[in-house]
Amino acid sequence: MSEAGGELTVAVVIASLGRPDLIDRMIERMARQTVLPAVLLFSVTAAADLPEGFAETDRVKAVFGRKGLPRQRNAALDWLGGGYDIVVFFDDDYVPSLLSVEKVAGFFRAHADVVGATGLVLADGINTSGIGAEEAMRIVAEHDDRGDFPCEIREDRIGLYGCNMAYRGAAIGPTRFDERLALYGWQEDIDFSMALRPRGRLVMTPAFAGVHQGVKHGRTPGLRLGYSQVINPVYLAAKGTMPIGFAARLMIRNILANHLKLLRPEPWVDRRGRAKGNWLGLFDAVRGRLTPERIEEL
Known part of the structure; x- marks a missing residue:
């Protein structure tokens, strides 16, 4: 020590x-x-x-x-x-x-x-x-x-x-x-x-x-990140390690950003993939399927 x-x-x-x-x-x-x-x-x-x-x-x-x-x-x-x-x-x-x-x-x-x-x-x-x-x-x-x-x-x-x-x-x-x-x-x-x-x-x-720096190479593809943006806050809120209000604001902010920027996405962001991942996460969350590890299959 x-x-x-x-x-x-x-x-x-x-x-x-x-x-x-x-x-x-x-x-x-x-x-x-x-x-x-x-x-x-x-x-x-x-x-x-x-x-x-x-x-x-x-x-x-x-x-x-x-x-x-x-x-x-x-x-x-x-x-x-x-x-x-x-x-x-x-x-x-x-x-x-x-x-x-x-x-x-x-x-x-x-x-x-x-x-x-x-x-x-x-x-x-x-x-x-x-x-x-x-x-x-x-x-x-x-x-x-x-x-x-x-x-x-x-x-x-x-x-x-x-x-x-x-x-x-x-x-x-x-x-x-x-x-x-x-x-x-x-x-x-x-x-x-x-x-x-x-x-x-x-x-x-x-x-x-x-x-x-926020170096972009080697980062998670948009689909996987979009799924995590929804399912991870829901999972952590259920687990008790993220306040529910904090989780809701985090999730809503990212969903809105991904969808509002679909028509004019930043060159370094896969907004379409993130938006699709958001919807997959929402479908799983509604069904009570809190499986953050699912991104390894996407």
Whole structure:
């Protein structure tokens, strides 16, 4: 657990599939941190997911398992075995500040009542065509140069944003991501966060920051995502890890967006596929068939 001198041990977990270029960049990014993570763990499905020449070291490791974000994150948690004070989950297309590990540790030292925190997202390309690597690194570099990392809680959250979220290892314990939320695991971050909420506060803080590029290659096809946009909130509301009102607003917002934009869809979004998936999800929900794992068959 804590290293000599009382410093918190920080494990950084990256689940990735078919994007070795992003893993290569993350290795370089983590090697330049002001405080190195105790371990940088990549959870992948095969050697092909890793960059050519990937080699494990004392601090850089890889674990192999079945495809799917919840499954891959669970494989990482099983590998970590509860031996680290803080577990940080970054998406593979997230560009963290070079002070991220240092600031994550400092934040959790300062806020003993917090079990999970999501950092400041300086820019997010998930709902646009995406943010290029050079632009993302420029934004982060400018933020790092300003040195603006207030170790404060900006707000309490229902759940955390999966592209960058950190938890106390002791709070995680045996809790795992729900593997019924297959493949992309849409809303798995909210589900996992809510499972830990009885153990302490879930918050947003500007103490650590980065840019989420929203890289489009390797993402879930429109049909599958559209199905998840309906069935996952209904499933999680029934499970009790998503407030019913939150689930309803999330579902309605996405259904409306997909249908209103059918005539003039964004080039990077399969609105027709998402709309079709929405209807498949609605039909299953009405019949009481709450099967988020069905996307593996679509």
